[in-house]
Amino acid sequence: xxxxxxxxxxxxxxxxxxxxxxxxxxxxxxxxxxxxxxxxxxxxxxxxxxxxxxxxxxxxxxxxxx
Numbered sequence: 001x002x003x004x005x006x007x008x009x010x011x012x013x014x015x016x017x018x019x020x021x022x023x024x025x026x027x028x029x030x031x032x033x034x035x036x037x038x039x040x041x042x043x044x045x046x047x048x049x050x051x052x053x054x055x056x057x058x059x060x061x062x063x064x065x066x
Contacts, residue, residue: 010034 012035020027 009036011036 013032015030015032017031018029020029
């Protein structure tokens with residue numbers, strides 16, 4: 001997944017971190033967005049990392065693992 005991390009044309013970066021606690025377990029998630037965006041493709045279609053909308057409103061098991 002290295003190609004999803006760095007692009008030669010990217011000039012802006014924004015990252016976020018969230019800690020989710022579930023009883024004794026904790027999961028830490030890191031997310032970064034680059035501009036201009038990169039080249040995540042599914043079946044030849046460019047996929048953006050997120051869209052404005054309700055929480056998980058666009059999630060699908062085949063694309064995001066929701």
